[in-house]
Amino acid sequence: MAVESFNPFRMAQQQFDVVAERLGLDTATRQLLREPEREIHFSIPIRMDDGGTAVFRGFRVQHNTARGPSKGGIRFHPHETIDTVRALAMWMTWKTAVVDLPLGGGKGGVICDPHNLSMREQEALCRGWIRKVAECIGPEQDVPAPDVMTTAQHMLWMLDEYERITGRKAPGFITGKPVSMGGSLGRTEATGYGVIYILREAVREAGGSLAGVSASVQGFGNVAQHAIELLTSYGGKVTAVACWDQREQRAFTYRKREGIDLPALRSITNSYGEIDRSRADELGLDVLDGDDWLKQDVDVLIPAALENQIHAENVRSINPRVRFIVEGANGPTTPEADEYLRETGVQLIPDFLANAGGVTCSYFEQVQSNMNYYWTRDEVLSKLDTKMTEAYYAVSELAQKRSIPMREAATMIAVSRVAEACKLRGWV
């Protein structure tokens, strides 16, 4: 599992440096893009249900705003670190740029475990987070969204607090809201569906189709569940799902060679995407070790949990039959694992391209909220498909032309767009 010394920000900078060198960026542009434009660190004191007060540490990092307001989610996680948030903010800058949205990149976080917080305490945390950052965020500055362990309800509490502070309605301030309260149809499924639109094109380029494709998935949260939903509707099958077990504090892989039944698996899963292991038998699932999802005899691996999941210590255990890795999570593969995979011929589609469906749909949500006019689900998903497909082919073409991995090609496209914006603004 996770390597102790792993630092996602160092990893993000390493990935950037390779591309900065390739693009021949000048020193000032490199300095500007290697670090966040701004970061805010703060404490949020919360009155707990037992009458005591607990203090939580929160962050917001705005990596770059040259192409538009910074955009990115807020994570609630007990192991959150500022370097994780910095890395994720940088990846958001590349993500919005690679799909060519008029937005920059940001990310937020709180060190907390929502499993141990009541709904009232979570509401207080959301409102406290907004009070600490209200002056530096807003529809024209920085637009938050959900991420790991944050939901539409959290977004709505945050919106409400922001509107209280500013004294006006600002539905475009945050995305991932409930559909009945200014959210966009299609937003919940957008990230997972986007992963599969991208996979569909990769498989098509290789001369195949998704019908009959088999996959093993890490994670069973929002991204994973919707990726599985769309993949199975295209005729593919998922034979293994790895998932965190809160009670045991470790992960397990659930396997069914004939293909996992998504509604059945959902029925034994809680709102954090954690499968109830004691009921795996009922569904005829084999329960294996947490890393065993990598060893499955499948065409595709979809890491859709957290960062640092495919690394130097486990990358060699990937089944030789695997042909595609589509990163639903942010930062799941370390540079060492990337280097190894490069030699094996597995096609890896990088996170900030593969999972850009979420932020793309968030952008659609912002547009709809700002116009106060809402589109149908079909309209949203077909616009999403077009955007993702275009981005895929732009990256794939460059990767083939230069004989470089897709991560490098995608980063080149994104970084050059952001560098160009910084130059045009006269920043560097």
Ligand code: GLU
């Ligand atoms: N948290 C998601 C991501 O990592 C979505 C961000 C957004 O919608 O702004 O891409």
